[in-house]
Amino acid sequence: MFITNSTTVREGTTDLEVPDPSSYTFQGQYAPFRAPVFYNPKMEFSRDLAVLVLRAFAPTRDYPLMICDPLAGVGARGVRYAKEVPSISKVVMGDLNSEALPVIRRNVSLNGVEPLVEVFERDANLLLTEYAEPGRRFDFIDLDPFGPPSPFLDSAVRALKNRGILAMTATDTAPLCGVHTKACLRKYGAIPLHSDFCHEAGLRIMIAAAVREAIKYDLAAEVLLSYSVDHYFRSYLRLTLGAKRADASAAMLGYITSCSACGWRASYALSAALPSSCERCGAAVMRGGPMWLGPLSSGQLIGQLLLHDMANIKTSVRIMKLLTTLLSENGLPPSYYVIDSVCSRLKRDVPSLEATLGALRAKGYASSPTHFHPKAIKTNAPISEIEDVVSML
Ligand SMILES: C[S@@+](CC[C@H](N)C(=O)[O-])C[C@H]1O[C@@H](n2cnc3c(N)ncnc32)[C@H](O)[C@@H]1O
Ligand SMILES: [Zn+2]
Structure with a gap:
């Protein structure tokens, strides 16, 4: 021993x-x-x-x-x-x-x-x-x-x-x-x-x-x-x-600016001039970085992993769940939106994640749940469209 x-x-x-x-x-x-x-x-x-x-x-x-x-x-x-x-x-x-x-x-x-x-x-x-x-x-x-x-x-x-x-x-x-x-x-x-x-x-x-x-x-x-x-x-x-x-x-590599007053976000190259106020509502924005602004995973590798023999892997169910979500959200722009926060700013009831994703997709936007947060979505829709969607649901 x-x-x-x-x-x-x-x-x-x-x-x-x-x-x-x-x-x-x-x-x-x-x-x-x-x-x-x-x-x-x-x-x-x-x-x-x-x-x-x-x-x-x-x-x-x-x-x-x-x-x-x-x-x-x-x-x-x-x-x-x-x-x-x-x-x-x-x-x-x-x-x-x-x-x-x-x-x-x-x-x-x-x-x-x-x-x-x-x-x-x-x-x-x-x-x-x-x-x-x-x-x-x-x-x-x-x-x-x-x-x-x-x-x-x-x-x-x-x-x-x-x-x-x-x-x-x-x-x-x-x-x-x-x-x-x-x-x-x-x-x-x-x-x-x-x-x-x-x-x-x-x-x-x-x-x-x-x-x-x-x-x-x-x-x-x-x-x-x-x-x-x-x-x-x-x-x-x-x-x-x-x-x-x-x-x-x-x-x-670059920066992300984020407005906590209205939910607007934007990404910038390292060399870009960063705004100090929100393009949408004029409030002061927070900036973060340098960050990696590229893809977080390779869809090809995730696909391979999903097909892998997971015999003897005790956490295989959780792994499959994570990989499936990672595949779904891969390639969408940086950042995600917590639907509760969007609705709280608008003083609206919170629609289901599925309904929000469905409505955004119906408008032609790519949208996915994200592994980062159980009540958040990733999408290429701007915040104004997300607000329209949750307001209609
Ligand atoms: C989080 S633990 C590693 C856990 C392990 N990788 C696992 O999966 O079980 C970090 C280890 O790093 C060791 N460690 C801390 N600083 C170190 C250093 N400068 N060089 C080598 N080992 C170090 C600690 O003694 C500790 O065992
Ligand atoms: Zn704003």
Whole structure:
């Protein structure tokens, strides 16, 4: 036994020795931060989806993948990738917490993946830099830190092969959603938007921070999959070498202005002059960014994932639901409208989401529910049309 109070859980087809939830509690609930080594069972969903993304990615390479999990905790991600993804040549795992190392090694041997895994007690930036030399780089790097991924982005970009995938999680949603503006400025170099659509704005700020690190090395970013669930944001970016392509990625960075008085929003390129007042009602507008203004996911990848064999994936029902919504909302313009807020401004009863979507579609607008909020829609209709529609229903 490597953790004083431990238990064994199964995720996918992987067995993991983890801290016993009943031994590390706060106010009667498991508190992962109280355990000597970090493991959060709620993130099984994120790990399941990552396994599926890797299984879809592996056949696109004609050689086995090199993977890095530099913030490994008990090793849940790295061990699962080694065990559950075919065609892996090596998984390099690291953690700064010396107590994590024997736990990771134990989980590696529990699953018989020793030949595929190397484990280091190392700062993540140092570990990634050791692999930044051409010939040693990774095909897939998973940044799953406490809080923001930003301290590790530069090293991760440098340690990634051409056309490799950078996956990142941010759990500091309060700064990204504009609850702590100064922290967002410090961590992401961006102004957050404390608005109705703050979750999408926050996710786009996180992606923009990674894109800015990539383009300085002439790496273009293609956003493959992004979502906001529970207490975190997650995104997968494919980075491809080429100055012209990187220029195109830079052109997808910009600002969003939002009027809380009337619900009007607009997107602007980084170089554009931003208005200080609303084009529609003249009230002062909030601005947020730099943000990624391009697509948040690839419809092709989502389609592939939806067809994937999800045997042994415990969270498959939730994954299917998320992917279906992501596919439906993909390609619609940035930001979403919470119908309750629109109706509250108009002092109207709130129509159903389905009726609102149906009426907008009947007027020729593309419209979809969004995974960001159960009572919100994404649409290419302007706010004036959304108001007309909810007023008629
Ligand atoms: C959120 S936990 C990782 C959870 C894990 N990826 C999983 O899915 O179960 C973050 C981990 O990063 C480690 N850590 C924090 N700062 C680090 C650094 N600078 N270098 C390496 N590891 C670090 C912590 O000890 C902790 O285990
Ligand atoms: Zn306005």
